[in-house]
Amino acid sequence: MRSLLIIGADHLGVIPNKLADMGIEDVVHIDGRKVQMVKKGIPENIHFILILTDFVNHNLSTVIKQKAKSQSIPIFYAKRSWCSIYQALKHVI
Template sequence: MGSLLVVGADHLGVITNKLLSVGFDEILHISGRKVQMVKKEIPGNISFILVLTDYVNHNLSTVIKQKAKSQSIPVFYAKRSWSSIYQVIKNAV
């Protein structure tokens, strides 16, 4: 399915394993806690971006959306619950 960049939340816990089990090859995670995160670039091997809306600040979300758009990378938004994440992935991918 490709590589997934998850933005938001301090720890993903079992979500990483569940994402791998639905077919993603690689999961990268950015917590978004530090202000400097807005300066980070999106790695070139990323196929999709998942923003966890209940654990990310608005500014970082906006910057990620702009960078993803310029690189033609689809961005999905979900809450940090597996049911919400799975619903978004199932409908979008």
Template sequence: MTSLMIVGADHLGSIPKKLEDMGFANILHISGRKTKMVKREIPADIDMILVLTDFINHNLTTVLKKKAMEQDVPVCYAKRSWCSIYKAIGQCEAGCPMIKK
């Protein structure tokens, strides 16, 4: 089972369904607009983080990257288009053999 945390964007539309079709069983979405999100921790069961770069607080991106490195969780960056997300996840999975579909 692969879990994914998406950070950014208010609404995801059909993105979660497409991610499920790719093999992600547990998808957690967190809006990246509010500054209080900086204090939120990355859940222990998360296998990968997807940051939607066009809908996120810049400071949150910096803090999230640091926390992900401490927990050894790979981070992918993409715009909120399915093409960009698909490409970013593919590159992240290729570079990280511990992620399995």
């Protein structure tokens, strides 16, 4: 079972359904709007992290990048469009 943490965007729409079609069963979403989100850690059992670059707080992105590196979790960047997300993740899934 593969799990993905998505950082950014208020709503994901059909993105979790399309990710399920690619084999990602568990999608955790953090919208990143609130300043307190910077203090949150990465949930357990996360295999990949996807940062939606057009809808994310820059400080949150930097903190998540550092935490992912310390936990050896691969991190990917994409815009919120499905095409961009698919291009970012197609090589690892």
